[in-house]
Amino acid sequence: MLPFRFHLLDGVPVSDQLVKAVQRAVLTGEMAPGEKFPSVRVLAQELKISPTTAHKAVLELRDAGFLATRPGAGMVVVKPAGSSREQLISQLAPACRDLIRQAGLLGLTAEETQKALRRALSED
Amino acid sequence: MNSLLEFHQVSRRFGRSQALKSASFRVPAGSITALLGPNGAGKSTALRIALNLLRPSSGEARVLGADSRKLGPAELARIGYVAEGMELPDWMTVDQFLAWCRPLYPKWDSDLERELRKQFALPGDRKLKHLSRGQRMKAALVSALAYRPELLVLDEPFSGLDPLVRDEFITGLLELAGGEGFSVVLSSHDIEEVDRLADHVVMLNHGEVLLNESTESLLARHRRVEVLLPENFGDLPALPPTWIAPQSSGRVLRFADTSHDAAAFGQTAAKVFPGCPPPDVRPYSLRELFVTLVRAGKADAGL
Numbered sequence: 568m569l570p571f572r573f574h575l576l577d578g579v580p581v582s583d584q585l586v587k588a589v590q591r592a593v594l595t596g597e598m599a600p601g602e603k604f605p606s607v608r609v610l611a612q613e614l615k616i617s618p619t620t621a622h623k624a625v626l627e628l629r630d631a632g633f634l635a636t637r638p639g640a641g642m643v644v645v646k647p648a649g650s651s652r653e654q655l656i657s658q659l660a661p662a663c664r665d666l667i668r669q670a671g672l673l674g675l676t677a678e679e680t681q682k683a684l685r686r687a688l689s690e691d
Numbered sequence: 692m693n694s695l696l697e698f699h700q701v702s703r704r705f706g707r708s709q710a711l712k713s714a715s716f717r718v719p720a721g722s723i724t725a726l727l728g729p730n731g732a733g734k735s736t737a738l739r740i741a742l743n744l745l746r747p748s749s750g751e752a753r754v755l756g757a758d759s760r761k762l763g764p765a766e767l768a769r770i771g772y773v774a775e776g777m778e779l780p781d782w783m784t785v786d787q788f789l790a791w792c793r794p795l796y797p798k799w800d801s802d803l804e805r806e807l808r809k810q811f812a813l814p815g816d817r818k819l820k821h822l823s824r825g826q827r828m829k830a831a832l833v834s835a836l837a838y839r840p841e842l843l844v845l846d847e848p849f850s851g852l853d854p855l856v857r858d859e860f861i862t863g864l865l866e867l868a869g870g871e872g873f874s875v876v877l878s879s880h881d882i883e884e885v886d887r888l889a890d891h892v893v894m895l896n897h898g899e900v901l902l903n904e905s906t907e908s909l910l911a912r913h914r915r916v917e918v919l920l921p922e923n924f925g926d927l928p929a930l931p932p933t934w935i936a937p938q939s940s941g942r943v944l945r946f947a948d949t950s951h952d953a954a955a956f957g958q959t960a961a962k963v964f965p966g967c968p969p970p971d972v973r974p975y976s977l978r979e980l981f982v983t984l985v986r987a988g989k990a991d992a993g994l
Contacts, residue, residue: 578974580907581887608868615861617723617890618868620907671969672919 569605569613570598581616585624586631591658593633593644594651604634604642693720695842695874696741701750703736709898710736713750716893716903718842718876725889726878727981732895734878735774738846741876742772755842768796771835773828774846781820785813785830789837796838804837807863825856832863839867845877849884861888886977896985906977913980914951917971918944918964928963936987947983948972 571592632647
């Protein structure tokens with residue numbers, strides 16, 4: 568079992584999806600700073616993905632400040648510097664772009680799109 | 692980048708049929724490369740050439756840096772091979788089979804053998820001929836992994852395995868991940884089976900290599916586009932050469948963008964389709980991409 572939630576989607580590079588999932592887990596506190604991060608082999612086996620892909624995601628997460636190397640312990644989770652609310656908001660950007668595109672296909676204006684979003688928020 | 696397996700314009704004929712046509716591709720070091728294509732595309736032929744079970748009619752395959760035709764026991768001890776329906780000594784029990792393999796390989800790792808047998812829950816006292824299809828494949832995989840090969844060649848390994856057994860098989864082969872790293876090349880006619888496992892893809896069709904590229908770059912550069920044309924749009928405009936396989940139905944035009952650049956796309960689309968709403972642009976799954984490219988190839992060939 569991996570210590571974060573992950574559902575693979577079609578058509579998006581797996582390493583990008585893995586990076587996003589781990590970032591979300593760290594930012595929401597699903598994984599705590601100092602927690603041991605699974606090895607490349609365990610990631611590959613659990614997700615049934617190539618070790619090269621898993622390795623690439625781990626390096627990207629390390630470079631982005633979400634993971635750090637601890638001698639003897641492999642990789643551990645770190646909370647990156649900066650506002651985590653801002654980083655969470657930026658995680659929503661792809662979904663927003665999708666919403667805008669859908670609105671464009673329906674020929675809706677920006678005001679109408681916002682109205683639809685407000686309506687959905689109040690229903691929730 | 693290094694590769695453990697490279698094909699340079701390899702062709703192979705069987706009588707009048709051409710199984711491989713000047714095929715060039717490579718298996719990058721450390722990758723899991725999938726050889727994809729329908730039955731009869733030339734996948735098994737390519738793998739059999741890589742193992743010197745077949746000779747190329749022309750061209751050259753290089754394996755572990757050597758010409759495939761010169762592979763000897765020393766090189767073959769660094770390669771693991773498992774094929775669907777491969778011949779095994781069926782009269783042996785699992786214990787006897789692995790005891791028989793062990794002395795053939797100086798690098799046999801008994802701890803890894805134990806670990807894999809435990810993972811696969813293989814019954815040691817059962818004869819190979821009495822194993823299920825999945826268990827047989829697992830026994831063959833243990834015998835091919837326990838000597839830690841640098842290159843693992845799997846010919847249709849998942850064919851006929853139920854999803855649970857397939858997952859166990861994949862987990863087992865990834866036991867070798869990490870450490871010094873190893874490369875895997877596997878063939879499959881079912882793209883969905885391998886689309887997350889493979890990080891490099893070679894697509895074959897009728898013996899020809901359609902694609903030889905990393906999965907990531909393939910997914911990144913292809914997009915499926917749908918445009919809604921206005922009622923009186925008239926004739927279809929000429930599309931840029933990287934927009935292929937156009938199909939139209941009513942007012943909807945679909946095509947494949949083969950070198951997608953999100954920044955430039957909007958401008959080009961506005962120029963080609965003046966007055967149209969922004970096109971719907973979506974990523975492809977590997978399976979959809981393969982079907983689209985095969986169709987486009989047929990259209991090019993006038994079929």
